[in-house]
Amino acid sequence: MSDAANPVASAELPEHRLIIGVECHVQLDTKSKAFCSxxxxxxxxxxxxxxxxxLGLPGAMPVLNRESLMQAIRGGLGLGCTIASFTKWDRKNYFYPDLPKGYQITQYDKPLCTDGAVWIDSPTRGPVKVRIQRAHLEEDTGKLNHADDGTAALDYNRCGTTLLEIVTHPDLQTAEETSLYLEELRRILRCLGVSGCEMEKAQLRCEPNVNVEVKIGDEWVPTRIAELKNLNSFAHVRNAIECERERQVREFLETGVRGPRPKSTRGWDESKKRTYLQRAKEEAADYRYFPEPDLPPVTIAARLADEIRPTLPELPSARRRRYVETMGLSPADAAALTDERVFAEWFEEAVAAAGGDAASAKAVANWTMTDVRR
Ligand SMILES: [Zn+2]
Structure with a gap:
């Protein structure tokens, strides 16, 4: 890995470069929960x-919601993933008050979707392919609502709703690129109609895995990976990554401890603008995964993906390209008009009504982005 933009040298810090992968939890739009009605x-x-x-009461049996599976397949196809012909369920065991069963139903070694990609336009590197390693289904936890007097109340309404966890390879190199990836991911999933991705409703939760490589002589030495939690906006994502970059370089200079593992989990305190340690070590072995005995594996016929693929809408990247290449719009205008699918569709109807040629497209675009948007 090398590029002109990322290695950072400052008067204080030695030359170093960021390595970022992102895990996102996306709540899929379904009428009922993943394994109950x-x-x-x-x-x-x-x-x-x-x-x-x-609620995980003894004797209760989960049954897979077909809509959860179909939405996940739509999401996976939209991200360019391969849909597995065989997928299964696993238990991730841990205790937390918002998880009444003491385990979460997830997918460990046989995820539903693998090997996708999201392209971003990096300000420093140009087009960058962010590889999606996997996207798997799992159930959400409940919510622990903390009160000012120090007590907490549990709300299990969210327990068992459908999540798609989308994991990238560590292909991002700056906080800005990470933000661009998240914006494009949100656009794609909203366009597909698989999730509203509203962060304030926790429909999209982002957890970047961040470390740096510090240049010592001819060697790039990795620091330990930190998984960053509690990031409630894209601005917090950018702030937390920048903060972590400096903290990890300084920690490495002070301790000399090399990474990238074991990894730790760190929270983000936006008011203090700093990350703080939540859990020191967190690896898969800590969760004692084992196959979920109450749910049969799922076999997916290849024709199912073939049937769903033609029903997918034109994705934002393809629409942007078409607006630039066939309508003659600027990339900035194309991006603004395609941010929301409903808005883009309305724009195209207006262009058709105005004659459908490049001149009318430009005029309608100007009108749409000023008067109509207001
Ligand atoms: Zn239920």
Whole structure:
């Protein structure tokens, strides 16, 4: 890995470069939860949408929601992934009050989707392919609501709703690129109609894995990977990565400890603009994964993906390219007009009504982005 932009040298810090991969949890739009028939309702009265299955009561049996699987396949195809012909469920065991079962149903070694890609236009490197390593289904936890008096109340409404966890390879090299990736991911998933991706509703949660390589002589020495949590906006993502970059270089200079493993989990305190240690070591072995005995594996016919693929809408990147190449719009205008699918579709109808040629496209684009948008 080398490029002109990323290695950073300053008067104080030695030359170094960031390495970033991102894990995102995306809540899929489904009417009911992943393994029971409870409704998915945001903002409902606490603990109204629960049943023995999502509360993990003894004897309750999960049953896979077909809509969860179909939405995940749509998402996977939109990200250019291969859809597995055979996928299975695993238990990730840990204790936390918002997880009444004491384990989470997830996919460990046989994820539903693998090997996709999201392209971003990096300000420093140009087009960058961010490889999607995997996207797998899992169930969400409940919510622990902390009160000012120090008590906490549990709301299990969210327990068992469908998440797609999307994991990239460490292909990102700056905080800005990470933000661009997240924006494009959100555009794609919203365009596909698989998730609203509203961060304030926790429909999209981002956890960058960050470390740096410090140049010592001729060698690039890796620091330990930190997984950053509690990032509630793209601005927080950028701030936390920048903060972590400096902290890791300084820690390495002070301690000489090399990475990249074991990795730690760190939270982000936006008011203090710093990350803080949550858990020192966190590796797969700590979770004692084992196959979920209550759910059969899923066999997916190849024709299912072939049937779904033609139903996918034109993705934002293809639409942007078409606006530039066939309508003669600037890349900036094309990006602004295609940010939301509904808006883009409305724009195209207006262009068609105005004559459909490049001149009318330009005029309608100007009008749309000023008067109409207001
Ligand atoms: Zn339920």
């Amino acid at each position: 409870c409704a998915v309702v945001f903002g409902a009265e606490p603990n109204r949408h629960v049943c023995p299955t999502c």
